[in-house]
Amino acid sequence: MTSPPGVTLYTSPTPNGRKVSIALEEMGLPYKEEYIDILAGDQHKPEFLALNPNNKIPVLVDPDGPDGEELVLWESGAILWYLGEKTGQFLPATGKARALTHQWLMFQMASVGPMMGQFAHFFFYAKEKHGYSIDRYMNETLRLTSVMDAHLADSTWFTGAAYTIADMAVLPWVVDAVDSPQMPSRPHLKAWADRMRERPAVQRGLASMKDHVRPEIIEGGLEGFDDEHRSQLFGDAQYERNSAD
């Protein structure tokens, strides 16, 4: 008997990577993780671009995809949805709960991730500090955390009584903010994050790629983040491939 080959997650120590690691842990799927060093430019190498032409982690490769064929999938929200359908777990099968899971997943993908990501960009990573941009994304971060806090005041999980992929999508984005003294109180969001953090699968998912936390990223203390890293993420190395013509 051979064991199932399992899926491969190409990832990095970031919220978009860890939301998928949490889901894989919760669902009990056999998987392995491959590290993509986005500060060193691994995402621009031909072998990675063959998986994701959008040069971003996470990417999931499932050798046993639909119809028994290999599936290569990128965009973390699409990956979570696929895994929910594949395993029949953490994605309500029908009706209102399924629609609301979709709503909160889209809310995370379209608002929480982009706005908090841009805040981190302008506040931590940008070379020139631009007040308007910092204020804009900080205000959005505060507004969005307030929307979530109000919703969770009378809802155990984002989709009411059902713990779903929407919860897994949001947690890595807010897990540090809810403990930060700089963050205004969001008691219901914090209580929800604490409920999630009690789950062993969530703890294992949040620990994904801890060994690859570099000093140059926020989690590592931002020591030594320089123009070469900026080039890979936001500058020449990021754009040269698409501006060649």
Ligand SMILES: N[C@@H](CCC(=O)N[C@@H](CS)C(=O)NCC(=O)O)C(=O)O
């Ligand atoms: N919408 C995408 C965003 C993915 C994303 O922004 N990934 C970042 C790390 S969190 C990345 O790989 N950045 C490298 C780059 O842009 O070159 C998703 O949710 O999968």
